[in-house]
Amino acid sequence: MSGEQAARGVGSPGGNGDGRLSLGVAARLSRYLQVLTQARKMGRETISSQELAEYTHVNPTQIRRDLSAFGKFGKRGVGYSVESLIVEIRRILRTAGQHNIALLGAGHLGNAIASSDIFADHGFTVVAIFDSDPAKVGTDVGGKVVRHIDELDRVVKEEDIVVGVLAVPGGAAQQLADELVRAGVKIIFNYSDALLSVPPEVTVHTSSPAVDLLYALYFYLA
Amino acid sequence: MSGEQAARGVGSPGGNGDGRLSLGVAARLSRYLQVLTQARKMGRETISSQELAEYTHVNPTQIRRDLSAFGKFGKRGVGYSVESLIVEIRRILRTAGQHNIALLGAGHLGNAIASSDIFADHGFTVVAIFDSDPAKVGTDVGGKVVRHIDELDRVVKEEDIVVGVLAVPGGAAQQLADELVRAGVKIIFNYSDALLSVPPEVTVHTSSPAVDLLYALYFYLA
DNA sequence: TAGATTGTTAATCGATTAACAATC
């Protein structure tokens, strides 16, 4: 759970990829992809709908149903090939390519993001890191040199960046969001606690671990 | 979107709090709470279902519907009081109290989590930070002294910790998850890229910013 | 073969939405 999308679409009954996926289907396919990517890292070659269900908390019948709408990817009695299912889902989500992202903020969170491969595993490359603190500009973070915010507009255009990640304090977030929008970024990932105002064509996704935790806690306490 | 829960429940038709909330309702209420908390930080006193809808991407009619199932919290022509709606939703979610969490990993991510108030804003207190690196044990992270992993079991019991946050590399995650389970933690927040195996009574929530990003990207590309 | 797991159907249930009267 987290802040999501406004788009809409039913998709043809067979869901063969020429129509838009429904919000629910796209969300679930993304979840399957997450688990499959982890499973691949751990050397797994096949996985059953039952196992996928345990890790995603989605009903196994629904998983088979979701997948079979796009083709017969599984082997009866065996399960799904992890590797080929990753390829299929990426194709269905049309996110098989590489996408460039800009990271704003070179503090602890920025460092953590730049150093991990959570984004790289899914085809996202952090091509630039920005900070407004002169002491940080020029330093190395996760193998990249930190640039000054003033370069944002130029770099976004040069590197064809469509996603901006805000790993900054709440007070600086709106102004930086404005600059990302001006530079042409269409998706903003907000790790700050600010409520961001953006034009309708831009999507903001606000990360909210504490809210996810509240949600999990509800079911533990109830 | 992210890995979620397995619990189930319909709740009485009026949803008056004596039954369990459905998964969807609990997830949406948590989202409203996130935005309300941000709005309060920015000094907002009231908010309309229309505004809540813009920030949460949930239909405004559904928001009014969700809330009116529990009482008449709004003022026609005005909207909802931010402050009192926060109180009401916390009551409905039964998460009004304080909850103690243990943070495992004192690297960049651990530092970022310990230093931010994303958890504190929602009633979660990081009461202990652990690391296995002797060089980190004893240092100060976000105002807390880092302890050695060996103390985990004792501290979890002493401090009544129900949530463990794994901010460690994938290779160390499963072993630490096992130790959290042994110590009695019921909810594990996993920031690593490992697939964790836990007993059925324990809930694992795996954070997946890249997957959320794929999901947002789908609607941008489609 | 025997066991396991997919692909698919059919039935049910909850989510979603538009519309509008009530009322602040």
Place this chain on the structure above:
DNA sequence: TAGATTGTTAATCGATTAACAATC
């Protein structure tokens, strides 16, 4: 009052699930 926004209804649509034949 006039404008705005809630609370609520009714209709539709998609999600969910159990069950099982097909088949690896």
